[in-house]
Amino acid sequence: MRRDELPAPEAGLLMTHFLTVADVARSRAFYADLLGGEVVLEENPCIVRLANGWIIMNPGGGPTPDKPGVTLTPPADPATAHSFLNLRVADIAACHREWSAKGARFLTPPLDRKAELRCYLRDPDGYLIEVGQATGMLSGVLADPPAGTG
Template structure:
């Protein structure tokens, strides 16, 4: 059975977005090309940042979230929020308790959402 192995986040400036995500998640790109940069997440899965979506402006635009699941919640979620706030990351949803546990949502400079939540 085939499974998804790459998640693509549409951005306006791939190198700037790569610096943001690289710093946020303490990782280095595994692949770099003009307007497309990918990070290895382990197990053959990648997170890619692509600024080439404007080549087809009539194409569909979707909304999704990149999610970082942390152990030892709720303390780890609150600690991550404090760390990201100190870095100047835009927080669009402050930490709160949801049905699945403590969570908050940040955004990159293109408005793409990054949720931090506990492991299920």
């Protein structure tokens, strides 16, 4: 895997979309085979480059240190949406400082999750937004499997 295949900006930020899915292989096939995306990473998380963006997919799981009290689940009701915006930045510390100074309320400061540094905040309606900076992922270090999967 090459750096230019990953959602990891060298400056500024780019937007990806994270989906909590019940079956990673099924979802990966949908976005890659049916919609024509390119599989960049098979799992943990699954990353599919689609057009000028990326879809990131993982199964649900319980709270993590950077999103305490938050559990991710795939949609149980097709009339209800279950996803969050995932912003990738080149310098998460600077982003955290700048956005905090502007009034953003993060759940935690950026935390090291091996493959990346990440933290979460909520928009005014309460939607969860992940802000992440690829770190270990760039040298092949992947995140731990999602909670409850192994």
